Amino acid sequence: MRFGFLITFALTLTLPVAAVAQSLGGLGSTDSFTFSLSPQYPTPHSQATLSFVSGSVDLANATVAVSVAGKNIYNGSVQPLAIALGGAGSLTTIKVIVTSNATNYSQTLTVQPQDVALVVEPISSAPPLYPGKSLVPLEGSVRVVAVAHVRSAGGKVFDPSALSYTWTIDGTQIINSSGIGKETVIVASPLQYRARKVSVAVTSQDGNLAGGASLSLTAALPSVRIYENDPLLGILYDRALSGAFTIRGAEVTLYAAPFSLPTTNGTPLMQWFLNGTAAQTGNFITLRPTGSGKGNASLSLVASSDTSTKVTTNLSLLFGATAGSNFFGL
Incomplete structure (x- = not known):
């Protein structure tokens, strides 16, 4: 699947971020600011961007201290920061302390990246024994397969057929194609010169582990x-x-x-x-x-x-x- 006339390009994303607000003794309110990581599903061993938003704290005149896994990585003005993440299933704890007008505000975020990829299989023609793959057909269909490698912090690997898959096409959730073990979705090809976005969210049945991936399909002339x-x-x-x-x-x-x-x-x-x-x-x-x-x-x-x-x-x-x-x- 990695060679072909049109290689299915696959975008790999990972499991979402589990955030827990945590107040330290003597510090200010934890809801005075929020921070988040992007992309929503960062890949294992990648870097995610940490961003800050507040409606009550003047972040332009505040300072921030950021620590990852107990190690301080940044002290200075409030700005987006790159955070290095670990492997699939590993836990990365990010602690943020914002200081404004001599008052400290603290929050903690735990990130557990997972490995999820999408593979495109165009339902279109190619000669027998052709060593490549055909393109996404006009007025045709495409099979999109989610390949999930989900593991716990302890290293337990989850059976992909036991995971729950939620498919979304152009922002609309596809109910009939979503559910436990539904790793595949059939997508109608986009119109010529247009694109179609396909995304999937993958979760364990208890909801504790989750991940996702997305890609954009474009049809080509036959x-x-x-x-x-x-x-x-x-x-x-x-x-x-x-x-x-x-x-x-x-x-x-x-x-x-x-x-x-x-x-x-x-x-x-x-x-x-x-x-x-x-x-x-x-x-x-x-x-x-x-x-x-x-x-x-x-x-x-x-x-x-x-x-x-x-x-x-x-x-x-x-x-x-x-x-x-x-x-x-x-």
Whole structure:
């Protein structure tokens, strides 16, 4: 899944932040300011940004002291700070003390990152044995799979099928596709030149562990390629035919390979046209020039799905050319 025509790019996010406000003896009110980490689901071994907001404390004229796991990492003016996080399931405790007008305000935040990734599997066409992946199809569908590696602080790894998955598409929660063990969702492709956001929240059944991931899908134009099918070597995938093609023997067989056409309701239809007249359907066509002398013809190929998505390619055929005089007759 890491190689392909269009690599599914996967955004990996992690489990959310569990915050506990905590007052220290003799200090000011804990609700005088709030702070948060972004992104909401930071990845393991990453850095998250700590930000501060207050409606009652003048943060512009205040100072802040920040400690992580009991170690002081910052003293100074109030500003966003980068916080280094540990591995999946590890606990990182962040303590913040804001000082304003000789009064201290304290809060504590505990972060437990988890590893959640999304894998995109376009439901679209690609040639057999193609070593890559097709693109997100226009007017088609995409399968999105959540790969969750959730563990407790003690190192216990949770079975992904026992976790609860909440899917959201363009801000709308998909109830029917959400629930325990529902690691996969089928998403309709976005319109051309638009994007579709897919996100998932993953939680343990007791709600103590949670994580998430999101990505943006964009659809790409489909394409169809014509290759020569050599009697000995098979389909010559290393060179797609375009422009003009010379038929040097008594016959030639060509193969049509559709890329990224929707396959939700079946394989795409291949329709060949010779000089504007429908010749045959299917991925293969065999051409046999007749008569004597040189000539030319136009070959067109229309690939279509069960939707209105179509793609066309054209080839100019030359035949009856004089063979070369080298040793191999080429």
